[in-house]
Amino acid sequence: MHPFWNTIVKIFPTWLAPNLITFSGFLLLVFNFFLMAYFDPDFYASDGVDGKQARRTNSSTPLGELFDHGLDSWACVYFVVTVYSTFGRGSTGVSVFVLYLLLWVVLFSFILSHWEKYNTGILFLPWGYDISQVTISIVYIVTAIVGVEAWYAPFLFNFLYRDLFTAMIIACALTVTLPMSLYNFYKAYKNNSLKHHSVYEIMLPLASPVLLFLLCTTWIFVSPTDILEVHPRLFYFMVGTAFANISCQLIVCQMSSTRCQPLNWMLLPISGVLFVVVSGFAPNSETLLLYLLTAFLTLAHIHYGVVVVSQLSRHFNIRPFSLKKPTPD
16 A cells, blocks of 8 residues: 555645544544445545655654554444445345454454554554455445445355455454464564563453453343344444544553553443343333443543643644644743
């Protein structure tokens, strides 16, 4: 993707802030998500250019790194769910639970790269990242030209396109992302350059994502109203928002060389809602609880992002969406 990004970045004026490119690309992804949700209720070029623009304008900062990867962590849920809206939920489509598992494959692939940087100090983005962007672009282009019917017919014997896409996601995670992260970790271990040495400290960043997966998966299985089937997009969004907050806090820790917290606080309200669902205290209010939980987590995550960006902007004496320095009071 680098030749593509190197070409695209030349279009942007040098006064354009890289963070503005990042945020604009994220908003386009959000718009795409809600557009698909509206037209399919049942059921990326700006990423990469921002870093090129930052180096081109000599404006690379820790704030830009947080902006880029922090929004990427939230974007995972948007592009996975939006792409699968193309395939649908029928006999030629994908089940909501399979999509839930595929979402977690993507989420764990993302957190694994940042777990690697937390321990080695180096962020390595494997080729699977580039492959996913090219694949998603092809899916969108073909769908726009031919229509969604292009994906309904088997392309080889009884092997459907949704099976191919599913296999590609899993294969990229197992053959590219995971092996490369473990290899880079092993190299740092052999070179004695690991930032953490005890098993507990090394594995600490993975505790919250694993617990989030266990809590949400348990909710799916014990749900009295089959919540994932009834409100799949909302459930995915709730999971993705909590995951994004976990990721952002890990990114802040790795940038500041501070210790990762054992548990993210967002696990507490999720555990509370799960307890209410399991206990049967509110048997007819599960949907309402999901809406309230999602709204609360979303507002809390946005508040966290605004506060951290404001603090970093003041610390580095920069503006998040402009290359001009703030004027002194």
